[in-house]
Amino acid sequence: MSRAGAPITVMQLLVDPAVGPKSFNPYTTLLVGALDPSLVRTRYFRWKGLLTDDFDVLHVHWPEHFTRHRYGVVRVMKAVLLLVFLVRIRLQRKAIVRTAHNLRPHEKGTWIERRVLDCLDRCTTLWFVLNDATPVPAARKLLIQHGHYRDWYRMPRPGEQVPGRLLAFGLIRAYKGMDDLVSAFRDVPGDQWTLHLCGRAESSETVARLEQARAGDQRVRLDLRFVPDEELAQEIAQSEAVVLPYRDIHNSGVALLALSLNRPVIVRDAPATRLLEQEFGSEWVHRFTGDLDAQTLTASVFALRGSVRADEADMSGREWSVLAAEMTAGYRRALTLAGQR
Structure with missing residues (x-):
C-alpha cells in the first residue's frame, strides 16, 4: 500500500x-x-x-x-x-x-x-x-x-482537403458496417465523390465482403492494412468528412481522432453520439438515423457543408x-x- x-x-x-x-x-x-x-x-x-x-x-x-x-x-x-x-x-x-x-x-x-x-x-x-x-x-x-490526439498526429495543412473525399478508418470489424458504407457509396452519383477506407481487416471474410460491396467502383479505394500514423494523418487531412457507419456505437477513438484533426464526422444516432454533438456542435458531429444509404450519405455531407464551422474543433475539455x-x-x-x- x-x-x-x-x-x-x-x-x-x-x-x-x-x-x-x-x-x-x-x-x-x-x-x-x-x-x-x-x-x-x-x-x-x-x-x-x-x-x-x-x-x-x-x-x-x-x-x-x-x-x-x-x-x-x-x-x-x-x-x-x-x-x-x-x-x-x-x-x-x-x-x-x-x-x-x-x-x-x-x-x-x-x-x-x-x-x-x-x-x-x-x-x-x-x-x-x-x-x-x-x-x-x-x-x-x-x-x-x-x-485529444493533437499531441500525436500531424495537424492538417491549408489546402490539403479534397472536396467530396469521404474517409472511414480504423480496425475493420464486422459490427462497424463498413460493407454497408461501401454499398451505399456505390449508389452516390458523380465522379466528384471518392471514398477511402483504411485499416486492417479482422479476417479474410471481411476483405471479401468489402471487395464484393465495391464491385469494381474505381471511386472506392480499399487500403486494408495497418496504416502508419503519418499516412493516416494525411488521409484525414485530405478528407472532407470522416464516416462512422457503425451499427452499434458507444465510444469511438476514431471520432475523437477525426475531430482532433479538425475534420467533421458523420455518425449514427445514439446516446453517446448525442453527447458528442452537444459538446462539439452539429457543425462538427452530424448524426443520421435508420439505414445508411446514398441519400443519407450525401445529405449528411451537404448539411456539414452548409454549416458555419470554426477552423478548429474545441478540445479544451479534453x-x-x-x-x-x-x-x-x-x-x-x-x-x-x-x-x-
Missing part, C-alpha cells in the same frame, strides 16, 4: 510498450505519459509477476485481450490465471479501476472468458467512464473523458494534463473505497 505522500503505484493491465511497436496504443500511451510521476508510479502487467509484482491500483482497459489466444488450452490457462490474480487482489484489498471503453467486448468470447469478466465486474472498485451514457453503478462511477489530474484523484478515491470494502 502506498505510504502517505508517496506516489501511488498503478499497474496498467496493458502490454508494456517497451516490448515492441505492436503494443503501442495512442490513447493509453498519451494517458500514461500525462500522469505526474511524483504522484503516480506506472507499472505494466506481467504474467510472471502475477503473484509477486507490487502495486496499489490495477487499472483495467480491455481485459478480454488478456484471455484470448489462437489455442483453446492457452485461453483456458490465461483465464484461470487471471482468476487467481483477482483472488490475490481481493485478499490483499487492492483497488481495481476500470475504464469502460465499450459496453461489452466487440467479439463474443468463450464461456470461461465471460465468467472471468463477470468476476472482474464484481471486483471493480471504481469505473472510469468516457461519457455519461455508460451504464455502470453511479456510486462507483467517475467521468474522465477521452483525450486536454491530457486535466484528464491526468482527474485520473490521479480517481486512483486515490479507489484506494479509499478499497479500504472500506
Whole structure:
C-alpha cells in the first residue's frame, strides 16, 4: 500500500510498450505519459509477476485481450490465471479501476472468458467512464473523458482537403458496417465523390465482403492494412468528412481522432453520439438515423457543408494534463473505497 505522500503505484493491465511497436496504443500511451510521476508510479502487467509484482491500483482497459489466444488450452490457462490474480487482489484489498471503453467486448468470447469478466465486474472498485451514457453503478462511477490526439498526429495543412473525399478508418470489424458504407457509396452519383477506407481487416471474410460491396467502383479505394500514423494523418487531412457507419456505437477513438484533426464526422444516432454533438456542435458531429444509404450519405455531407464551422474543433475539455489530474484523484478515491470494502 502506498505510504502517505508517496506516489501511488498503478499497474496498467496493458502490454508494456517497451516490448515492441505492436503494443503501442495512442490513447493509453498519451494517458500514461500525462500522469505526474511524483504522484503516480506506472507499472505494466506481467504474467510472471502475477503473484509477486507490487502495486496499489490495477487499472483495467480491455481485459478480454488478456484471455484470448489462437489455442483453446492457452485461453483456458490465461483465464484461470487471471482468476487467481483477482483472488490475490481481493485478499490483499487492492483497488481495481476500470475504464469502460465499450459496453461489452466487440467479439463474443468463450464461456470461461465471460465468467472471468463477470468476476472482474464484481471486483471493480471504481469505473472510469468516457461519457455519461455508460451504464455502470453511479456510486462507483467517475467521468474522465477521452483525450485529444493533437499531441500525436500531424495537424492538417491549408489546402490539403479534397472536396467530396469521404474517409472511414480504423480496425475493420464486422459490427462497424463498413460493407454497408461501401454499398451505399456505390449508389452516390458523380465522379466528384471518392471514398477511402483504411485499416486492417479482422479476417479474410471481411476483405471479401468489402471487395464484393465495391464491385469494381474505381471511386472506392480499399487500403486494408495497418496504416502508419503519418499516412493516416494525411488521409484525414485530405478528407472532407470522416464516416462512422457503425451499427452499434458507444465510444469511438476514431471520432475523437477525426475531430482532433479538425475534420467533421458523420455518425449514427445514439446516446453517446448525442453527447458528442452537444459538446462539439452539429457543425462538427452530424448524426443520421435508420439505414445508411446514398441519400443519407450525401445529405449528411451537404448539411456539414452548409454549416458555419470554426477552423478548429474545441478540445479544451479534453486536454491530457486535466484528464491526468482527474485520473490521479480517481486512483486515490479507489484506494479509499478499497479500504472500506
